[in-house]
Amino acid sequence: MTTIYDIAKRSGYSITTVSKVLNNYTNVSQKAKKSVLDAIEELGYTPNSSARTLATNKSWMIGVVFAEHLGVGIAHPFFSEVIEGFKKHIELYNYDLLFVSRDMGLKQETYKHLKHRGVDGVMVIQSEGDDSVSSIPTVYIDRPLEKPGSVYSDNRQGSKLAVEYLFELGHRKIAHIAGDTKIFSAIERAKGYKETMEKLNLSVPDEYIVNGNFFSYEGGREAMIRLLSLQDRPTAVVVAGDHMALGAIKVIKEAGLKVPDDISIIGFDDIAVAQHIDPPLTTIRQDKDLIGRQAAIMLLNKIDHKTDDPTKIIPVQLIKRESCSRV
Amino acid sequence: MTTIYDIAKRSGYSITTVSKVLNNYTNVSQKAKKSVLDAIEELGYTPNSSARTLATNKSWMIGVVFAEHLGVGIAHPFFSEVIEGFKKHIELYNYDLLFVSRDMGLKQETYKHLKHRGVDGVMVIQSEGDDSVSSIPTVYIDRPLEKPGSVYSDNRQGSKLAVEYLFELGHRKIAHIAGDTKIFSAIERAKGYKETMEKLNLSVPDEYIVNGNFFSYEGGREAMIRLLSLQDRPTAVVVAGDHMALGAIKVIKEAGLKVPDDISIIGFDDIAVAQHIDPPLTTIRQDKDLIGRQAAIMLLNKIDHKTDDPTKIIPVQLIKRESCSRV
DNA sequence: ACCAAAAAGGAAAGCGCTTTACCATTTAGG
């Protein structure tokens, strides 16, 4: 390995000077700078980040921690896009992303590992409960608690848009397939649905709110089966996640009914395939890219200026496609 | 920060001894071990990985490099699952994954960065051309060249299975929508298609092979439009990627035709949504998890034993669903 | 009770880099 010493020897300057040109210090002559740079070029030198980190106590790495309870990781259609947005922004500032092993079970272990790695910041996605990673600057996506340092979509507003849209289309019997009873975003969406229904003076029989399991396709299926079996069947349903919506649509088709002719369906997320299915799914789009970017901005602020930005709520958008129709 | 020195002082032993218990050396008494461990517990000590890496020249990090030319990263439905499989295996051995910035343009820069970070190994996904990252042990997914150290699906066999299946169903006019003309996997799939067609004595008019653009949904659409406009329309088409297949199916529906009644479609990849679309897509499944795992095994071998495992070709599987029917 | 061998523990060098404190030249200012 070629080190700063080799460069020093080759260029005829001290290692201090070499280090200075490496770090753009001003008090080094053009001549020295050139010599050093030439030597670096000739010897094909690459600085060693561990040594640098050790000396500066700055790793230029951001740790990424996943939703452990969902069992999904990088391959999750929503999370992965958020991370993508996060990464695009954060790499402008020369940070790399470190995905730490998630099979560490205990929160404490994960935290220890992050500390071990000396990451400059942490981005936590959908990790349940209150897991202050304490000393390390952290930003949370979809965190259950309304503490500073979180970023998430305006879930209530999303449900509101959905319900109102269906209302405009003439629907009065609108059901809801909820993502879960414990996950923050799912709870918020359910609230938004209920609030808006009430505001519009629409009745919400208990059977109209049914739980899709962890936002899953299967959960969507089962929920829709329940809904179809109802005496007083809804004419439209606000589904809290696109995957569940896919499942719901499938069930409707299997029952010999049509979307949107017989039942209108509106999803949530706008995952990539939403526009490619049949019928193209009307849904509430989460701005995944922006969520990621905002999280990045927030985290960088925390790292650089120690400022604790307030929680950021990202606007959602109704994307009209073809899974909803006039009643 | 609490260091090994603090532990030494607290426990009354030397830093050497502390280090020894940390690294499970045998020549340390039970008594000493306990003292040290207690001190660690009390002081909440976490070893510093930079220091350790500096001393041992081992980082316990694997670098991940992406398909730059596709512009997609973590959010790619195929890649992300491969990485997931890779990660699951590699973290059993206590490695973490470092996603390095990909906007570095030049290959050289990426390599330098990896070297700078001191990763123990590199996993390259779909990076075009011959990019030997030289000195660092590397494993490639879907690499264009048939060098040791690559892992990919048996693309030809996949196409073969597809064509043969359609043949069994009575199809004779079978077209192909290729992924691209330059990407390795796309080329292989096209070859597999042609070979099998010939073997079955089926004619392949030039117009029967059409290029979907970079495996994209749009590319699939356009290709299918071309196919539909043909005088002698195919009754089935082997599509080199599921996304393109989605596009193709959409076009068929828009033309007032039905899948599979009028045209049978068979995809490639078996991405998560393939089973959820309408009709559920018959496709060639790539074992993404296994690809990832094999890559991990290979890389670990390279790192630990310096063995250069031969390129591994992963079997594919025909998944029969409902987008193909008897002619 | 004695000695060789094994076990336990420690001193110190070194991994590659940054940074502080300091020295030696120049250059500018009066």
Next chain:
DNA sequence: CCTAAATGGTAAAGCGCTTTCCTTTTTGGT
């Protein structure tokens, strides 16, 4: 022409840990 301030450069300490090479202690065999 002399002093003060830049400017250019260096030595050395230190970041936290591993590892080699000793030294000291313990063990057990006779």
